[in-house]
Amino acid sequence: MPRTETETDTGTDAETGTGTDADTEADAGTDAEDTLELRLPAGFLASLAGAAPETSLAATDSGTPxxxxxxxxxxxxxxxxxxPAGAFHLLPVRIERDLPRITRWMNDPAVAAFWDLAGPETVTAAHLRxxxxxxxxxxxxxxVLEGTPMSYWEIYRADLDPLARSYPARPHDxxxxxxxxxxxDRGRGLGSVLLRAVADLVLDRRPACARVVAEPDLRNTPSVAAFLTAGFRFSSEIGLPGKRAALMIRDRSLRDLL
Incomplete structure (x- = not known):
């Protein structure tokens, strides 16, 4: 899964990813780290297996449990x-329907500065596929806000991502x-509103998940502020490929307090 960025309420870009885009690196011939290559410690996998009845482990073709x-x-x-901005929901991407729109967004200079996916549709298509x-x-x-597609999201299993090597991951993060x-849609507080809404959706629809995480660039103070406004807390500074990141966490146990 790629490491990507978020645009904040100030109109500048703030990241929620872990650094350089994996697809771009692979195309350039460098060694790109992908979620399918993640090897998790045996103790972590044992805790995952005991977290919920459906989590008996199997191996993928890559050997990753x-x-x-x-x-x-x-x-x-x-x-x-x-x-407060209206009814919002997440709609899983279908390339044949959504590729032109997402490609257009990726070619916005403010987005491209962090996502590294500017270029023709083939670049975005490879990232999505x-x-x-x-x-x-x-x-x-x-x-989709009030019936209008207006943002792009990636919801991912942080505990099964290379990010899990950089912080004390818990099953189902x-x-x-x-x-x-x-x-x-930028610069008017909408980013924080939607971040809170999506974090609440995750916690409501994923009962095994106790935490929602994000990792904006530590230098991007507007992004960190947006997450704080959305009920996330600053957990720690972590080193990720290409950046120092602020590990932001939204806890189920604290969701009504922040």
């Missing part, structure tokens, strides 16, 4: 969230990446 079944609990069926052809650890989605598609 993963739980069988839907790793993200049917995002397409999560339903709508009521927000990498996730869609995987085992379901990362699901690309459109964010769920990560989010976000971009707002148009300039008109």
């Amino acid at each position: 993963v739980p069988p079944g839907d790793l993200l609990d049917d995002i397409g069926g999560w339903g709508r969230a009521a927000t 990498r996730q869609l052809a995987g085992d379901g650890r990362s699901v690309p989605c459109l964010g 769920t990560g989010i990446h976000l971009l707002l598609g148009t300039v008109a």
Whole structure:
């Protein structure tokens, strides 16, 4: 799964990913780290196996142990969230329907500066297909507000991602990446509103998940502020490929306090 960025309420870009885009690195001939190559410690896998009855472990073709079944609990069926900006829901991406729109967003200079996916449709298509052809650890989605697709999201299993090597991951930790598609939706507090709504959706629809995580660049203070406004807390500074990141966590146990 790629490491990507989020656009904040200030109109500047703030990241929720872990550094350089894996697809771009692979195309350039460098060694790119992908979620399918992740090897988790045996103790962690044992705790995962005991976390829920459906998490008996199987091996993928790459040899990575993963739980069988839907790793993200049917995002397409999560339903709508009521927000101050209107009804919002996540719609899993279909390339034949959504590729032109997402490609256009990726070619916005403010987005391209962090996502590294500017270029023709083939670039965005490769990025999306990498996730869609995987085992379901990362699901690309459109964010639809009041019937209008206006943002792009990646909901992913942080505990099964290379990110898990950089912090004390827990079974079913769920990560989010976000971009707002148009300039008109930036700089007016919408990013924080949607971050809170999606984090609440994750916690409501994924009962085994106790935490939602994100990893904006530590230098991007507007992004960190947006996550704090959305009910995330700053956990620690972590080193990730290409950046120092602020590990932001939304805890189920604290969701009504932050």
